[in-house]
Amino acid sequence: MTPNIIEAKKNLNQLGYLNLKVDEKLDLVAEIQKLKKEKNAVILAHYYQEAVIQDIADYLGDSLALAKKAAQTDAETIVFAGVHFMAETAKIINPEKKVLLPDLKAGCSLADSCPPAEFKKFIDQHPDHIVITYINCSAEIKTLSDITCTSSNAVQIIESIPKDQPIIFAPDKNLGKYLIKETGRDMLLWEGSCMVHEAFSIERLLDLHKKHPKAKIIAHPESEEPLLKTAQFIGSTSQLLKFVKEDKGEEFIVATEAGILHQMAKEVPNKILIPAPSNEDNTCACSECAYMKLNTLEKLYLCMKYESPEIILSEEVIEKGRRPIERMLSIS
Template identity: 70%
Template sequence: MKNLKEKILELKKQKNAVILAHYYQEADIQEVADYVGDSLGLSQEAAKADADIILFAGVHFMAETAKILNPNKKVILPDLKAGCSLADSCPPDLFGAFALKHADHMVVTYVNCSAEIKAMSDIVCTSSNAVKIVESIPEEVPILFAPDKNLGKYIMEKTGRKMLLWDGSCVVHEAFSLDKLIALHKKHPDAEIIAHPESETHILKTANYIGSTAGMIDYVKKSSKAKFIIATEAGILYKMQQEVPGKTLIPAPSNEDNTCACSECAYMKMNTLQKVYDCLVSESPEIIVPETIREKALLPIERMLELSK
């Protein structure tokens, strides 16, 4: 009997499909993926995907981005309910009214938002390139940044640019407990704290390094230190540990007393290996982006990809 992973690998070949997976996906899914990465890497891979079908093992806005970049390819997502609390915190009707009130502002949006929000944007960014993109905008141009206020505050601190921030956030990155983090660091005083810029300011102030998921992996690889406390979604630990087998990685504690005592994205974990298989078999659920929205959303994504070369 072939196991599920073998069946998925066979189906991929038969259907000329490619699997793109985010670092926060469960380990089994990462193992069958053609590419595992952060939002920027996944956007770049989606843009050059040479396949008839793109199966996106991530959340809805990521699959939408792949569809925006690949209108003639079938883009499928294992679970349509795999959403994003950050994207949900920026409803298109409310954001549209807000942007209209500040029509003189250049709209910079973090990739963690819906296709409708991207369609209202001048340029999109990821946590990997947000600072670079904001710095590329002339100083006299006012900026409206959405949806993540924590990432926005971090960019403001790094660039010295004042920006108008939309009041959105990610529940996973806001779930880290400062008290528990300090207590954990006391137990491991030799550990460096590394954090994702979607975390709250008080968490970022404790960090030795702040960066995107790909940036964090790169930092741990290059660092001479042997122990790290990781303040981002715990799914990153699987790939990170593969890259640094000899180092100790400890997930930062969340406020909740959950089974892993770390921060996990329930949306990311909605995708399972079985759902990946079923999705490949049925070639559904399929992601559809209306052409009028797709065309408008494509421009700010292309501007980002051009600046990220």
């Protein structure tokens, strides 16, 4: 191991990634393909990753699809192009495999909104409640859960619980409010939220719709209630993708993280896809997850080449965290 690598690994906790120079002449896509074969590795990528990473992934999907792929893979190494909780989930499901994440700082505002110590106190105050947690939470929160869910299967999970059983739902309050309406269950909600899905501007959205009156507004259920009331279709990331493929409409305003537009455009190249506007004055005038975008092709290459950063979890966290995930997978 060269001194540069040793120093880079020492700085992982501070930087989150291997701070090494990459030769600009290197064909990173070709090199990553070679490394996949050499290391028997599989790349799992979320729809919110940058386009070039989506295109190089072996499997592309939302949280549920990627959790299932992580459970099914025969690869020795899982490279997760997503955020920290997703890589943790892959490690919990595959404790014997090496799980890599290009940038350890690729976190999640929703996961951060639910600190384990505070959530434990909340649970202890309601001992008769079953705890359902959205998979967008930390490994520690999963250890405190009875069952996890994703936005794709949340209704199915909730409806599998006896009607007389009180439920705590965490951490996303917006998704929780939507699920209360969908299922009729009066759940106790944790006050967490995703900054990406709360960033949409309802005023700008309505102005945009006036300019595109034929466009159908489609939204992720983590969005705030006023926006969901305007939507013609509400669904998980994969369900939104399926909707634009199957619906006869030709124009869609898409209210979720803008990364999904890349795959949508590939699936329906003849349709008009418009990102829902955010409150921020950013370059794309859309809502982007800064955490998701921390992963780059260079970081992906370096993490595969040097097999670092690696997700490390204790045996206790893996054992306790696996049960709610396995319960979810058995139901869905």
